Amino acid sequence: MENTLKIYNSLTRDKEVFTPLNEGRIGMYVCGPTVYSDVHLGNCRTFTSFDVIYRYLMYLGYKVRYVRNITDVGHLEGDSDEIGTEDKISKKARLEELEPMEIAQKYTNGFHEMMRIFNTLPPSIEPRATGHIPEQIKMVQDIIDNGYGYESNGSIYFDTLKFIEETKAYGKLSGRKIEDLMAESRDNLKNQSEKRHPADFAIWMKAAPSHLMRWSSPWSVGFPGWHLECSAMSTKYLGETFDIHGGGNDLKFPHHENEIAQNMGSCNCSGARYWMHANMLLMNGRKMSKSDGNTITPVQLFTGNSPHISKGYSPMVVKFFMLQSHYRSTLDLTDEALQAAEKGYKRLMEGNKLLQGMKHPGNGKPGPLDEELNKLIDQVHAEMNDDFNTPKALAVLFEIVTKVNSLNAGHLQLTDLTDLTLTRLQETFRGFVDEIFALEDEGLAGESNGDSPMDGLMDLIIDIRAEARANKDWGTSDKIRDVLQEVGIVLKDSKEGTSWTKA
RNA sequence: GGUUGGGUGGCCGAGUGGCUAGGCAGAGGUCUGCAAAACCUCGUACGGCGGUUCGAAUCCGCUCCCAACCUCCA
Secondary structure (H helix, E strand, O other): OOOOOOOEEEEOOEEEOOOOOEEEEEEEEOOEEEHHHHOOHHHHHHHHHHHHHHHHHHHHHEEEEEEEEOOOOOEOOOOOOOOOOOEHHHHHHHHHHHHHHHHHHHHHHHHHHHEEEEEEHHHHHOOOOHHHHHHHHHHHHHHHOOOOOEEOOEEEEEOHHHHHHHHHHOOOOOOOOOOOOOOOOOHOOOOOOOOOOOEEEEEEEEEOOOOOOOOOOOOOEEEEEEOOOHHHHHHHHHOOOEEEEEEEEEHHHHHHHHHHHHHHHOOOOOOEEEEEEEEEEEEEEEEOOOOOOOOHHHHHHHHHOOOHHHHOOOHHHHHHHOOOOOOOOOOEEOOHHHHHHHHHHHHHHHHHHHOOOOOOOOOOOOOHHHHHHHHHHHHHHHHHHHHOOHHHHHHHHHHHHHHHOOOOOOOOOOHHHHHHHHHHHHHHHHHHHHHOOOOOOOOOOOOOOOOHHHHHHHHHHHHHHHHHOOOOOOOOOOOOOHHHHHHHEEEEEEEOOOEEEOO
């Protein structure tokens, strides 16, 4: 098993050994949401994936600067680049009769709240597009100065055709063939377009009179193009060249391709060295889409208020469900799969709790079991090092859970492993559950510290039931068990006694 | 039509030349007053057709099907 970190680089379509630009430090940029409506569940998957990646990089000891933007201007509705096409934020502002910035703030707040619910860390820097208008104007100017931008009726377009002819550096990320792009007829444009070529894209747009969001620039009162903010802000906070750029797979083209072109076009520098793309969350085998009803909101998922699911699933169950697939694979959300995830999540968390509560009796001897456990510990790290393979890492953790349960049930003996191995096991498991996957324990089970009234109460009830059982008073004993079950508490009998968890 | 990635046992989902993925569901067993939980055992799956190879789910060719992107979307 390899113990060096490998990352699949979309740019080269290959897994590569990861080496940061500056030893010990990593700059990572992830394309954040456009805040014009409630968070989409797919966003949650992408940002949860990158949160685990962020956390794992830190777990490995790197100092990571994680930049994730908020796009609050420039993202147009429908077929873009035409004067008069509405900005998503502006449109929503008009519909809700609010200031554009109120819209941006409202949905940014909602986004943050959802990210908290999924127990993800905030990024180191969360820049907003509207907060970086001067930087974007400067980048437009640089692109013009380098000959890759042209003005047309107050708007500035990126001259993709010229960029392709001179650099051959367009289309690599998305696999588009340059010939195909160039072959696109200029007739496609008809007469209404200001663009010279269909592949050109706006980097600065002159604002229509009705447009609510507008800034002065050397060319017109207007606003920056959609792709520009990421190029400008990643450059500002991470430098002209940085380590990792991430985002959803659907941003690969044209967004990321254009970002690269802008970086090259403005400073002739390459931008990100490793491009990472998270794949789509599907439902019933197809991409979630609001337009055809094939969608579910995070809140609906939690409450069960949706025709697509039979009941609600907690945020951590949903997160666990996501971690059970690789970030580069599509994931199909189904009710059955969620039910399976719910049970799996509980098994994992119960296993962790049992393991953390174990005390080594001393006199542990190394042997086959000890060796096996140490192998598993190495393996779980190796799996994560292999392009953040969370499903495989989880599979290894489940193998450890089986061992832990066997130890607990007395089928295996703690004396067959060393004190050190138990400590390693506990640290590794805790590290993965708490620090890397960041799965919170929603069970609220009877904890060993037992200082809440609930714990005292449960101790009493369990004690009474134990007495009844000792007296073979099965009526009382079963009544306690059944009634507790009805209120959502499950009793678990074992040789060591009885414990409880919330159902 | 072009680009990219897929089709794995009942479901979800890893795996990329020989060696158990894992979770859930299902069957049998152990334990238990009975259950639950836990543990043990079990399915021998890789779209189809050819080819390469001692050996292929894994490589090559053909073919069928699916998804995403190509227009805003994580």
